[in-house]
Amino acid sequence: MNRIRNRLVMIFLAATLPPLAATVWITTTLLDRSLDYSSTAQLDTLSKSLQLARKEIYDRACDDLKRRAQSGALPPRTYGSGPRPEAVEAFAHSDEPERFSLASPDGRRLDYFVRGDGEIRVYSSDLGKVELNRMAGQIAAARAQVERGDALDLRRGFKLVYLTIAASIWLVSLTLLVYFAHRISRPIQQLTAGLGQLASGDLTARVPVRRDDEIGRAILAFNDMADRLRETTERLVYLRQLAGWQSLARKTAHEVKNSLTPIRLTVEEMVARSGSADRAFLEQAAQIVVDEIETLERRVRAFSQFAAEPPLCPAPVDVNSVLAERIAFLRTAHPEVAYDCKLAETPPAVLADQDLVKGILTNLLENAAEAVGAGGHILSRTSAENGHVAIEVHDSGPGLSEQARSSLFEPTISFKKGGMGLGLSIARKSALLSGGDILLVKGELGGAGFRVLLPAEHGQTHPDRG
Numbered sequence: 001m002n003r004i005r006n007r008l009v010m011i012f013l014a015a016t017l018p019p020l021a022a023t024v025w026i027t028t029t030l031l032d033r034s035l036d037y038s039s040t041a042q043l044d045t046l047s048k049s050l051q052l053a054r055k056e057i058y059d060r061a062c063d064d065l066k067r068r069a070q071s072g073a074l075p076p077r078t079y080g081s082g083p084r085p086e087a088v089e090a091f092a093h094s095d096e097p098e099r100f101s102l103a104s105p106d107g108r109r110l111d112y113f114v115r116g117d118g119e120i121r122v123y124s125s126d127l128g129k130v131e132l133n134r135m136a137g138q139i140a141a142a143r144a145q146v147e148r149g150d151a152l153d154l155r156r157g158f159k160l161v162y163l164t165i166a167a168s169i170w171l172v173s174l175t176l177l178v179y180f181a182h183r184i185s186r187p188i189q190q191l192t193a194g195l196g197q198l199a200s201g202d203l204t205a206r207v208p209v210r211r212d213d214e215i216g217r218a219i220l221a222f223n224d225m226a227d228r229l230r231e232t233t234e235r236l237v238y239l240r241q242l243a244g245w246q247s248l249a250r251k252t253a254h255e256v257k258n259s260l261t262p263i264r265l266t267v268e269e270m271v272a273r274s275g276s277a278d279r280a281f282l283e284q285a286a287q288i289v290v291d292e293i294e295t296l297e298r299r300v301r302a303f304s305q306f307a308a309e310p311p312l313c314p315a316p317v318d319v320n321s322v323l324a325e326r327i328a329f330l331r332t333a334h335p336e337v338a339y340d341c342k343l344a345e346t347p348p349a350v351l352a353d354q355d356l357v358k359g360i361l362t363n364l365l366e367n368a369a370e371a372v373g374a375g376g377h378i379l380s381r382t383s384a385e386n387g388h389v390a391i392e393v394h395d396s397g398p399g400l401s402e403q404a405r406s407s408l409f410e411p412t413i414s415f416k417k418g419g420m421g422l423g424l425s426i427a428r429k430s431a432l433l434s435g436g437d438i439l440l441v442k443g444e445l446g447g448a449g450f451r452v453l454l455p456a457e458h459g460q461t462h463p464d465r466g
Contacts, residue, residue, distance in 0.1 A: 047142035076121035107133030336374040342381040352434040371397030397447035
């Protein structure tokens, strides 16, 4: 569950909903007050009152005119079958027994039509200043205005438009917040998951970097920390394995040495006491035994060197000078091998034990010379990278098999002439104790390739032995 994103959304809701509600209420209230001029409620009431008043005046005028006509107080105008006014003619063709009609255009005269004895009598009454027709027109116009106002309620329209716009803006803002909250919280969630994997022991846990802000830099720091932790763990595991081999080497060297000494003394005594007849054979046999004993002693010394832990003497070392010196030294021993050296112009000095660095380079260059044989080629180079100085050795030999790669730095027993099987193990242990490492890289000449990493002099520390 993405808690950070949900919290951001809740903060947005809490920060926007109360102001939004207050804004809507204040705005609608102001709209109600500011748009009162457009309200037709008063016009509607007034028009209805005038309509009722006109009807009452008209009805009273009709009743008064009829009463006076029936009482004989008003003389009628009588129309027979001859020519008649249009209003009289219209009444004559109707079935109505009587009719009231506003005669003049302004409605100030009221006519009363009555049938009787084959003729039509018309009684008229003057309404004075009351203009009923004009009043009727005004009332009709007012009613039409009311109906148009009801159809076009400006206040309600403003409210609906305002509420629609406010709700749309708020929903768009909420959508954008959810989107950006997801973008912000997703890398943090991935970083948390990566930390959980790393804490559970998965040293291969990494988080992809897709941004260059503070979160991106935190992810880069996590990935760098994971890489360093993996390298440190591998080195600690390797050193722990070496410690076990060292213990075994010390025990083996002690046991073999205890057996070699009496064997050698006995054989020498046997040669000293043997007769002259068999002396040549005994000397030859004794020499063979002595040579084999010396070989065993050399192997014992190698085991002792592998198990020994002399104190470190770190000091600034010029890797260019040391590498050139080692190559010059080995050219004499292997004149049949071509050496190519590419030195960095001004690499920083490394802080390490110079004897250990010489031992590392001697071992790698000697192994490369033995691998390429006569006519072979060895490439050496130095460079500076990420606070370290790199020394690479590439050869044109047959390369390494997968089986050899899997146990390349593990201590083994070698039966090749002069080989102990401990050279690369001792070399890597020396590099680790100097604060660096030896890595197997892709060979540039078709054979094997090794890279020695040693810490630069500034700001580096080194572990103590023992």
